[in-house]
Amino acid sequence: MIRIERVKKSYRTDTIQTTALNDVSVHIKSGEFVSIMGPSGCGKSTLMNMIGLLDKPCEGKIYIDAQRIESYNDKSIAPIRNEKIGFIFQSFHLINDLSVLDNVELPLLYRKISAKERRRLALEALDKVSLNARAKHFPNQLSGGQQQRVAIARAIVGNPKILLADEPTGNLDSAMGNEIMTILDDLNKKEKTTIVMVTHDDEKAQLTERIIRLFDGQLVN
Amino acid sequence: MFAHIFKMMWQRKRANSLIIIEIVIAFIVLLAVVAFIRVSYQTYSAPLGFEFDNTWSIEFEPDIKDREKTGLTARQTLQVISQLPEIEDAHTMYFPPFIEASSSTTIDTENGEFFVLSTAVSDGAQQAMGMKLLAGRWLNESDNGQTIRSVLINKLLKDNIFGDGNAVNQLFDYEGDEKLRVVGVFEDFRQMGEFSSVGNYMMFRTDLDNPKSYYRSIHIWVKPGTPRAFEEKLQKLLHQSAPNWQFEVTTWQQLRDEHIRSGMVVRIIPIVISLFLMLMVAFGLLGVLWQNVTRRTQELGLRRAMGATAAMVQMQIVFELLVISLMAITIGFLIAIQLPISGVIEQLTWSIFFQSVAISTVIIMLLSVACAYYPSLIATRYLPADALHYE
Numbered sequence: 089m090i091r092i093e094r095v096k097k098s099y100r101t102d103t104i105q106t107t108a109l110n111d112v113s114v115h116i117k118s119g120e121f122v123s124i125m126g127p128s129g130c131g132k133s134t135l136m137n138m139i140g141l142l143d144k145p146c147e148g149k150i151y152i153d154a155q156r157i158e159s160y161n162d163k164s165i166a167p168i169r170n171e172k173i174g175f176i177f178q179s180f181h182l183i184n185d186l187s188v189l190d191n192v193e194l195p196l197l198y199r200k201i202s203a204k205e206r207r208r209l210a211l212e213a214l215d216k217v218s219l220n221a222r223a224k225h226f227p228n229q230l231s232g233g234q235q236q237r238v239a240i241a242r243a244i245v246g247n248p249k250i251l252l253a254d255e256p257t258g259n260l261d262s263a264m265g266n267e268i269m270t271i272l273d274d275l276n277k278k279e280k281t282t283i284v285m286v287t288h289d290d291e292k293a294q295l296t297e298r299i300i301r302l303f304d305g306q307l308v309n
Numbered sequence: 310m311f312a313h314i315f316k317m318m319w320q321r322k323r324a325n326s327l328i329i330i331e332i333v334i335a336f337i338v339l340l341a342v343v344a345f346i347r348v349s350y351q352t353y354s355a356p357l358g359f360e361f362d363n364t365w366s367i368e369f370e371p372d373i374k375d376r377e378k379t380g381l382t383a384r385q386t387l388q389v390i391s392q393l394p395e396i397e398d399a400h401t402m403y404f405p406p407f408i409e410a411s412s413s414t415t416i417d418t419e420n421g422e423f424f425v426l427s428t429a430v431s432d433g434a435q436q437a438m439g440m441k442l443l444a445g446r447w448l449n450e451s452d453n454g455q456t457i458r459s460v461l462i463n464k465l466l467k468d469n470i471f472g473d474g475n476a477v478n479q480l481f482d483y484e485g486d487e488k489l490r491v492v493g494v495f496e497d498f499r500q501m502g503e504f505s506s507v508g509n510y511m512m513f514r515t516d517l518d519n520p521k522s523y524y525r526s527i528h529i530w531v532k533p534g535t536p537r538a539f540e541e542k543l544q545k546l547l548h549q550s551a552p553n554w555q556f557e558v559t560t561w562q563q564l565r566d567e568h569i570r571s572g573m574v575v576r577i578i579p580i581v582i583s584l585f586l587m588l589m590v591a592f593g594l595l596g597v598l599w600q601n602v603t604r605r606t607q608e609l610g611l612r613r614a615m616g617a618t619a620a621m622v623q624m625q626i627v628f629e630l631l632v633i634s635l636m637a638i639t640i641g642f643l644i645a646i647q648l649p650i651s652g653v654i655e656q657l658t659w660s661i662f663f664q665s666v667a668i669s670t671v672i673i674m675l676l677s678v679a680c681a682y683y684p685s686l687i688a689t690r691y692l693p694a695d696a697l698h699y700e
Contacts, residue, residue, distance in 0.1 A: 142614055142694035162619050170616020181611045181697065185320035190313065197310050198616035242615075 089118040089282050090139055090250065095148030097134055097305075108134040109145070110305040118249070121276040121283045123293040126302035132286045133254055135302065139284060140173055140252045141165045152250070170198050174243030174281075178255035180235045182227040188214065188238050189223040195246045213245040214238075217271055233264030240271055244281070251275065253285040257292055269295055314629060325633055328597055332637030333644070335590040336673050340645050342583040343672075344665040348656045349576055355507050358463070358497030359406065360439035361561035363397075363535070366405050367527040367547065368557045377520050384517055386550040387527055390543065395535045400434035401515050401524040407502045407564035414484055416509075418470050425466060428500060429513040429524065435461070435495065437530050445477035445493030448514040452492065459514060460489040466509035467494045502565060504572035506656065528561075587676075594680045602626060602684040609688050610696025619689035626685035627678055634677040638670050 097109040108131045116122050116139075124132045137143035138150060141157065150158040152172060157165065174195075182191050192210040201209075214220050217237035227235055236256060243251055253272065257265030269292055275281045285296060293299050301308045318325060367390075369383070383401070391399045404411045411426040435447050443464055452459040457480065467476040476491045483489045489511075498510050515522050531539065540558050547556045602609075609622050617625075648654055649662045691699065 137694040140614070142697070143692050166613070166616050166618040166621075169614060175614050177697065181607065183317075183608055183611070185317050186313075190316060193313075194612070195615040197313055198621070203312065246616075 089120075089153065090114070090116040090284070091149075091151040092135070092138060093149040093151070095135075095138055095145045095150065097131075097138065097143070097145050107305050109138070112148075112302075112305070112307055114300060114307070116282060116284060118282055119276070119280045120298065121273070121285070121296045122298045122300060123285045123287050123296040124300045124302060125287060125290070125293050126308075128288075130302040131305040132302055134305075135300075136252055136254050136284065136286050139250075140175060141169055142175075166198070170195055171246060172248050172250055174246065174248040174251045176236070176239050176243050176251065176253040176256045178258040180227070180232075180239045180259075182235055182238055182242075184227050186226075187223065188219065188225050188227065188230070191227065191238055192241045192245050194242055199246070209245055210241070213241040216244065216275075217241045231264070232260050233267055236260060236264070236268055237271065240268070240275075244275060244279075249282055251281050251283045253283065255286050255288065257287070257289065265289070265292065314625060314632070318629060318632060324601065328594070328601075328630075328633055329637040329640065331590060331593055331597070332634050332673060332677070333641045335587060335594075335676075336638050336641035336669055337645055338583055338586055338590075339672060340641065340665050340669040342580055342587075343668045344657055344661060345576070346580065347661045347665055347668075349504070351661065352506055352656070353503045355499070355503075356497060357406075357499045357503065358440055358495065359499075361406065361565055363531050363533055364438075364561040365529050365531060365540075365543075366559050366561060366564060367529065367543075368405075368559070369525065369527075369551070369554050376523050380520055380522050380524075382551045382554070383524060383527070384522075386547060387517070389550045390527070390529060390546060393543070393546070395531050395539050395542075396529050397532055398433065398437045398530040400437055400528050401431045401517065401522075402428060402434060402526055402528055403430070403515070403524050404428040404500060405526050405528060405564070406500050406561060407568040409501055411500055416466075416470070416481065416483065418481060420469060420472070423466065423469050423509050425509040425511055426500065427511045427513060428498075429515045431515045431517050431524075434528070435512070437528075438498075440498060441496040443494045443496055444475070445491065447493055448512070452514055453516060453518075455490070457488050457490045458483075459492045461493045461495055461512040462491055463495055463497045463510040465497070465507065466511060467491070469509060502568040502572070504568065504576075591676055591680060594676070595683070598630065598680050599684040599687075602681075602688045606688055606691065606696050606699040610691065610693045610699065613689075613693040614697065622689050623682070623685040626688070627681045630677045630681040631674060634673055638673060642666060 092112060092114040095109055095112045098105055098107045112135060114135070124135060126132050134143065138145055145158055148158070149156055152168060157168060189207070189210050192213055193206045196206045196209060211220060211223065214223055217240050219234060219237050219241065222230060222234065227238065230238065251272070256272070257268050260268065272283055272285065273295065276283050287293050387399055387401065390396060411428060413424065413426050416423045416425050432449050435442070448459055448461060462476065470476070470481055471479060476494055479491050480488045481491070497507070498512065499505055499507065500510065515524055543558060544556060612622050613619065645666070646662070649657050649659055
């Protein structure tokens with residue numbers, strides 16, 4: 089499903105070159121629930137961005153569904169992001185000027201789908217996270233946990249095969265964090281969605297099938 | 310997608326209202342400038358009604374205390390210079406072309422009151438100037454001794470007073486109890502030049518045989534190719550004829566050049582100031598949009614993570630501003646249309662108004678695209694990962 093081969097990524101400022109990933113190779117099978125762990129600055133989010141095609145590696149190869157995509161241009165990558173990958177972010181990244189329903193519809197705007205169908209799919213996704221009743225609300229009228237559930241609904245509305253969650257419980261208390269983990273676990277078990285989750289929380293990582301550990305930009309397990 | 314963009318714009322109406330106000334002001338200023346240029350161009354390109362080639366003006370300061378003596382001297386001078394081989398024709402004219410001076414009066418008719426400019430010329434001056442007679446005849450000796458003064462009127466004045474009917478031999482009231490008889494209708498005589506508005510005009514006759522006739526300039530039509538050096542010979546002759554008078558010889562072409570130069574200055578200064586204002590508005594708009602787009606960097610990163618291409622995001626920003634601009638233009642249009650409705654500015658016809666609206670709309674839309682394009686280009690240059698973490 090996802091294959092990262094000998095990926096290197098470094099960032100250069102005026103004076104310093106920082107290596108974020110150094111010769112990292114990862115293989116994630118379809119339907120797996122994998123967590124990525126490591127201390128701050130070890131390259132977890134960078135690896136996640138590589139998998140999600142939000143960033144480009146300096147070296148190495150990235151395969152999604154056996155398609156080598158690291159050299160694809162913006163126009164070719166956009167439909168892969170839209171159709172195959174769903175994103176959940178630590179800070180939710182909801183658009184405060186849009187209602188919950190409109191936020192959830194967002195990925196479908198970039199597909200050729202009628203407004204009616206978009207609405208139906210968005211309500212269906214909100215139903216999966218038990219937030220139908222809040223469809224007309226705005227993000228700032230919701231709690232952190234509810235906002236993250238909206239973000240999950242947005243991530244799954246297009247029925248992607250891969251869900252990338254960057255510290256999805258990082259901004260939530262433990263009860264809300266557990267609620268989110270339950271939703272993710274259900275999506276993995278029931279929908280067979282491949283989930284890759286970055287986390288600091290060892291307890292949450294233990295709930296996944298496999299843990300990839302990173303240290304100073306390198307794999308350690 | 311359009312509904313989505315409109316929803317976002319509605320939610321951001323407070324922030325957008327500032328941009329709208331700025332564009333409304335820019336639109337109205339631009340509309341005023343374009344309409345001003347359009348009116349000026351229309352006025353400038355309207356026919357003058359006379360020719361000015363090879364014509365020289367001799368201005369003199371007459372002694373108004375002794376009109377008869379002045380008239381005699383002027384007539385003698387006219388006769389003397391008419392004999393010169395370089396001169397084809399010579400006439401008198403009370404107010405020559407291309408100067409900002411004329412007789413004016415208001416004529417009260419059944420069709421309303423009309424403001425009219427006028428001058429007086431000697432017989433044959435109209436033919437020498439190449440003026441076009443549309444009906445009747447030019448003024449001539451047969452107008453001597455008439456109890457009702459004869460007059461020539463331009464077509465506009467004829468249309469205003471007599472409408473579609475015949476004007477020749479018709480009478481109209483002039484300055485109280487006097488009546489004037491129309492003996493001919495000419496196309497036009499825009500005495501004050503290309504920048505003067507097209508208006509009502511009439512011409513009286515200067516009878517050179519009448520000792521009481523009074524005029525302050527002589528105009529000569531020189532043979533084509535007559536060099537400017539002829540002025541020296543002319544000045545000598547003029548001083549011999551009237552030793553105590555001061556003569557100023559100028560070609561009509563020079564008078565016209567000066568008229569155009571001063572007319573252009575009067576028009577260019579407000580246009581330059583307005584364009585400077587437009588430039589300031591463009592910079593202001595660019596700054597506001599830049600800030601607006603920068604503030605939305607995370608949202609733009611999110612949209613790309615959700616499947617939008619950089620081009621789509623850029624198009625969305627440009628489209629949003631075009632919609633905002635159209636809203637502002639609509640508001641500006643509703644404000645500006647009060648001018649032609651109220652008729653405060655006579656020259657601002659509906660045709661000129663709508664042409665100016667169309668031109669101003671295109672310019673504002675192009676300005677909006679230009680102002681939105683660069684900040685959106687910068688915003689989409691970030692990789693989505695960087696945009697999502699942009700603070």
